Amino acid sequence: MKILLLEDDLILNEILEEHLKEQNYQVFTTFSSDEAEKYLYSQNFDLLLLDVNVPNLNGFDLLKELRKNSIKTPAIFITSLNMIEDMQKGFDSGCDDYIRKPFELKELDLRINNIKRLFNIDLKESIEIADNIVLDMKNQSIKKDDKIYNLAKKEFEVLIYLYNNRVKIVSIDELINNIWSYEDSIEASTIRTYIKNIRKILGEDIILNIRGVGYKFNF
Structure with missing residues (x-):
């Protein structure tokens, strides 16, 4: 499974990358929306993990742009924005799930596994x-x-x-x-x-x- 991670917090980015690679996922880490776009318009991914408050274009607007350009890759927002209005913005922009920080890595695993089940990703051993x-x-x-x-x-x-x-x-x-x-x-x-x-x-x-x-x- 090939994952793009957009997270501008250096420590959290490293923690998530290490954890995901331990699950045998192929992970491409980015720290800004500009950097993420370089990957997103040149490669195919199975899942996007997107922070919202990142340099340049925010995560909500980035995903809106991707959806307008027919990139339908499943996306999960991982963000400290925890108001119900923020969650609404996330789903309106085209995300498939929304995780509020702080969260346990086990929760992330559960949500990724659910995305894999819903989109029939990587199920065969x-x-x-x-x-x-x-x-x-x-x-x-x-x-x-x-x-x-x-x-x-x-x-x-x-x-x-x-x-x-x-x-x-x-x-x-x-x-x-x-x-x-x-x-x-x-x-x-x-x-x-x-x-x-x-x-x-x-x-x-x-x-x-x-x-x-x-x-x-x-x-």
């Missing part, structure tokens, strides 16, 4: 892609012919991205933009190496190399 091949989402591994192959975290994320986008050809640039943050410097050769390692396990007929264009999950 394993995906069978062939009679003899299963992707283990929890352990980030591949089971093939009763053998277990453990992948590096980013290798597995590349594999899952290709699987989730199997209806199209995926370029190397698209993989970089959707799996790494824009501050990271990733070489195309790194992606090719990851995919080469995956194809050694799955077989070249599962992930096709469309020369000069990208890769296609053949399933």
Whole structure:
């Protein structure tokens, strides 16, 4: 599950990021609406966690803008604004849930799990892609012919991205933009190496190399 976190409190941002990563979520942290927009208009996310009182555009207006631009990603506001009128503004702007600060991390987990249930996100613990091949989402591994192959975290994320986008050809640039943050410097050769390692396990007929264009999950 890929989450964008917008929270300008440095300590809370770090706490939330650490906690979410412990739950095996992929987390992109931002501290202002401008920074968040750079991600939101270039990548796809499964969930948005948005503070309201942040630099530049506030969270309510940011979400309104996203909804006007047909970005329907589920969103939860996490904010110290605790009046019923504030909550009304949040839901009017298009949010799917609203958490008042301070809150316990367990409450956040419960609300995220509810969003996952409502929007059918990340519910499968394993995906069978062939009679003899299963992707283990929890352990980030591949089971093939009763053998277990453990992948590096980013290798597995590349594999899952290709699987989730199997209806199209995926370029190397698209993989970089959707799996790494824009501050990271990733070489195309790194992606090719990851995919080469995956194809050694799955077989070249599962992930096709469309020369000069990208890769296609053949399933």
